[in-house]
Amino acid sequence: MESQQVACKDLQKASITKTLDYLKRSPYQTIIYGVSGSVATIKAFDIITELLKLNLNVVFVSTQKSQHFLDIENYSITQIIKENLPDLERPQEKPVLVQFKDEDEWLWSSMQDHVLHIELRRVATIILIAPLSANTLAKLANGLCDNLLTCVARCWDVKSGVNPFIVAPAMNTLMYEHPITDSQLSFINEKLNIKVLPTAFKKLACGDEGYGALIDTQSIIKAVSESMKKDINSQMMMEPSE
Amino acid sequence: MESQQVACKDLQKASITKTLDYLKRSPYQTIIYGVSGSVATIKAFDIITELLKLNLNVVFVSTQKSQHFLDIENYSITQIIKENLPDLERPQEKPVLVQFKDEDEWLWSSMQDHVLHIELRRVATIILIAPLSANTLAKLANGLCDNLLTCVARCWDVKSGVNPFIVAPAMNTLMYEHPITDSQLSFINEKLNIKVLPTAFKKLACGDEGYGALIDTQSIIKAVSESMKKDINSQMMMEPSE
Amino acid sequence: MESQQVACKDLQKASITKTLDYLKRSPYQTIIYGVSGSVATIKAFDIITELLKLNLNVVFVSTQKSQHFLDIENYSITQIIKENLPDLERPQEKPVLVQFKDEDEWLWSSMQDHVLHIELRRVATIILIAPLSANTLAKLANGLCDNLLTCVARCWDVKSGVNPFIVAPAMNTLMYEHPITDSQLSFINEKLNIKVLPTAFKKLACGDEGYGALIDTQSIIKAVSESMKKDINSQMMMEPSE
Ligand SMILES: Cc1cc2nc3c(=O)[nH]c(=O)nc-3n(C[C@H](O)[C@H](O)[C@H](O)COP(=O)(O)O)c2cc1C
Numbered sequence: 001m002e003s004q005q006v007a008c009k010d011l012q013k014a015s016i017t018k019t020l021d022y023l024k025r026s027p028y029q030t031i032i033y034g035v036s037g038s039v040a041t042i043k044a045f046d047i048i049t050e051l052l053k054l055n056l057n058v059v060f061v062s063t064q065k066s067q068h069f070l071d072i073e074n075y076s077i078t079q080i081i082k083e084n085l086p087d088l089e090r091p092q093e094k095p096v097l098v099q100f101k102d103e104d105e106w107l108w109s110s111m112q113d114h115v116l117h118i119e120l121r122r123v124a125t126i127i128l129i130a131p132l133s134a135n136t137l138a139k140l141a142n143g144l145c146d147n148l149l150t151c152v153a154r155c156w157d158v159k160s161g162v163n164p165f166i167v168a169p170a171m172n173t174l175m176y177e178h179p180i181t182d183s184q185l186s187f188i189n190e191k192l193n194i195k196v197l198p199t200a201f202k203k204l205a206c207g208d209e210g211y212g213a214l215i216d217t218q219s220i221i222k223a224v225s226e227s228m229k230k231d232i233n234s235q236m237m238m239e240p241s242e
Numbered sequence: 243m244e245s246q247q248v249a250c251k252d253l254q255k256a257s258i259t260k261t262l263d264y265l266k267r268s269p270y271q272t273i274i275y276g277v278s279g280s281v282a283t284i285k286a287f288d289i290i291t292e293l294l295k296l297n298l299n300v301v302f303v304s305t306q307k308s309q310h311f312l313d314i315e316n317y318s319i320t321q322i323i324k325e326n327l328p329d330l331e332r333p334q335e336k337p338v339l340v341q342f343k344d345e346d347e348w349l350w351s352s353m354q355d356h357v358l359h360i361e362l363r364r365v366a367t368i369i370l371i372a373p374l375s376a377n378t379l380a381k382l383a384n385g386l387c388d389n390l391l392t393c394v395a396r397c398w399d400v401k402s403g404v405n406p407f408i409v410a411p412a413m414n415t416l417m418y419e420h421p422i423t424d425s426q427l428s429f430i431n432e433k434l435n436i437k438v439l440p441t442a443f444k445k446l447a448c449g450d451e452g453y454g455a456l457i458d459t460q461s462i463i464k465a466v467s468e469s470m471k472k473d474i475n476s477q478m479m480m481e482p483s484e
Numbered sequence: 485m486e487s488q489q490v491a492c493k494d495l496q497k498a499s500i501t502k503t504l505d506y507l508k509r510s511p512y513q514t515i516i517y518g519v520s521g522s523v524a525t526i527k528a529f530d531i532i533t534e535l536l537k538l539n540l541n542v543v544f545v546s547t548q549k550s551q552h553f554l555d556i557e558n559y560s561i562t563q564i565i566k567e568n569l570p571d572l573e574r575p576q577e578k579p580v581l582v583q584f585k586d587e588d589e590w591l592w593s594s595m596q597d598h599v600l601h602i603e604l605r606r607v608a609t610i611i612l613i614a615p616l617s618a619n620t621l622a623k624l625a626n627g628l629c630d631n632l633l634t635c636v637a638r639c640w641d642v643k644s645g646v647n648p649f650i651v652a653p654a655m656n657t658l659m660y661e662h663p664i665t666d667s668q669l670s671f672i673n674e675k676l677n678i679k680v681l682p683t684a685f686k687k688l689a690c691g692d693e694g695y696g697a698l699i700d701t702q703s704i705i706k707a708v709s710e711s712m713k714k715d716i717n718s719q720m721m722m723e724p725s726e
Pocket residue numbers: 035036037038039040063064065066132133134135136137170171172175347348350356357358387388389393
């Protein structure tokens with residue numbers, strides 16, 4: 001029994017290593033796409049679809065609480081992801097979608113093993129969290145990192161600003177209007193160079209009206225694609241002139 | 243089996259909806275009464291009894307850790323609450339005591355469902371946390387909201403100040419005297435308009451002497467009833483003069 | 485069955501009380517030695533060995549996540565600790581190593597019982613966290629205390645500065661260079677009087693080069709022993725001159 005468990009863990013570890021290697025060799029850039037515990041997580045699949053169209057490999061990372069919103073009402077994002085698992089044995093003509101979970105971090109068992117959040121930070125050139133919940137916002141602003149998503153965020157190179165970090169908050173209006181929201185959004189923007197997208201004004205599921213809703217998918221995608229261009233431009237500007 | 247589970251969840255959801263509807267229609271004001279992980283949680287039943295006497299419906303919300311103190315030494319607050327469950331089918335002549343738990347939030351399974359912490363915030367006109375633990379204080383001050391109580395707090399309308407938010411800290415003297423206590427109590431008072439009750443000087447269970455103990459029940463109740471009056475006064479002052 | 489569980493709990497409680505009493509009567513000073521979720525936790529046993537040589541009783545406290553690093557590759561710190569459990573029935577000629585876990589706190593079941601983190605704070609004259617993870621650093625800086633280690637830290641007498649609090653951070657370079665690291669290390673040093681040891685420059689397990697690695701054991705031990713001397717000096721200075 002126990003040896004079967006070890007064998008299973010070894011298989012899982014091998015599969016993580018293979019995925020990371022694949023992303024490193026891929027001709028496409030890689031984005032970490034994170035979701036946190038907001039109802040708006042149900043938009044994840046739309047956003048993933050558009051990110052793939054931007055020719056980005058997508059690494060999907062979800063907080064425990066957000067997973068509650070991945071599989072509802074005959075609509076299962078988890079299922080769709082499972083059915084579209086790429087075959088990493090052969091070079092892909094298109095960017096791929098892969099998923100890592102909190103448990104994957106803790107397969108680590110020897111000094112030779114990868115530290116997953118560090119490898120993801122190294123493989124990816126951009127990170128997007130949409131929706132960003134009030135709670136995960138608080139973790140970002142306070143340096144807390146107790147799951148895979150916040151660990152990747154905690155080691156993101158926000159100083160140089162070369163690799164964009166974009167968030168799209170989503171909260172009930174009543175939560176959004178709390179004074180802590182504004183002060184923490186300003187803090188992560190000004191001190192941590194995180195690009196904060198505005199929220200949308202609308203009637204939320206619960207009946208309230210006001211700001212706080214996740215901005216539309218097209219605006220999120222536009223922000224990602226512009227930040228990628230800026231990135232390329234700034235790299236070009238740093239090339240020696242001839 | 244699985245369909246039984248679904249049926250059970252549906253029943254639980256229906257019961258939450260019924261309770262919320264009852265509170266909305268009730269002629270009595272509703273208070274959210276929260277407890278966090280301090281020994282002083284054993285005072286919860288005394289406090290509940292006095293709140294009911296103020297003609298307030300009481301919604302009892304406890305953090306996971308505080309539940310350790312609800313059932314000790316042949317004294318079970320949980321049991322008392324169970325035995326006094328109101329019959330919500332008929333209008334009550336008195337205010338009622340109901341309880342919500344972290345799990346209740348996560349019965350949510352479709353866009354038509356209530357978001358519990360939002361509904362509670364909407365139904366209640368006052369919130370009291372007594373005892374307030376050091377840890378929950380830190381969550382309030384830092385915007386963290388990973389359970390039902392801190393989620394209700396995170397969406398409380400602290401800006402307008404119309405609906406009072408009162409806390410009564412309780413800590414061992416050694417914890418209370420740590421510099422973070424004072425700075426976070428000041429912060430939630432000055433920036434979040436939360437009324438912070440003083441602690442009592444006494445010999446604690448552990449043998450230490452000093453400040454930090456939960457203030458007596460009568461002082462807590464007095465603070466609640468005064469904040470309600472102020473509320474009514476300020477509403478009256480806003481009426482157009484004739 | 486249930487009565488067996490109660491009996492077992494009573495035994496565990498009795499054993500905690502015995503350990504605390506032993507430490508109170510011991511001629512040796514006691515250090516709380518904490519580890520948090522960094523790979524560098526594998527150095528714990530070396531550090532424990534050296535602390536014992538300083539004639540300190542060692543109370544070992546580990547966060548949940550750090551326990552993943554205690555038992556790896558045929559090397560089990562937990563096992564070593566188990567095999568060296570002191571016989572607390574008789575006075576020891578040497579300082580002892582004992583361990584407390586998060587669960588031990590929650591054996592509490594009556595007002596007569598000890599509150600473990602308070603008792604540890606009372607018994608010990610010095611606290612060391614090495615390695616200090618980014619996440620536990622954030623908890624210290626923000627007053628969060630949701631496990632035994634951070635509860636002891638939250639009630640440490642940092643104001644008087646009589647009992648030293650020393651931390652040795654350890655992070656991947658990418659995490660260490662994040663702006664939040666520096667601001668939180670400065671905060672705990674300047675506002676909470678916590679002595680922060682520098683990190684070492686080296687090639688980390690993951691391949692990165694830079695600062696962030698746990699400083700060598702000898703430097704940690706030197707800091708502990710110097711802070712003890714300073715402590716004794718300042719106590720001597722406070723004696724009335726004759
Ligand atoms: C049905 C439901 C909907 C929620 N929607 C939101 C939301 O839109 N935004 C938000 O910030 N929190 C929302 N919350 C609260 C978060 O899920 C809660 O704070 C959680 O702890 C967040 O965890 P995470 O940040 O680790 O994902 C919701 C909770 C429930 C039960």
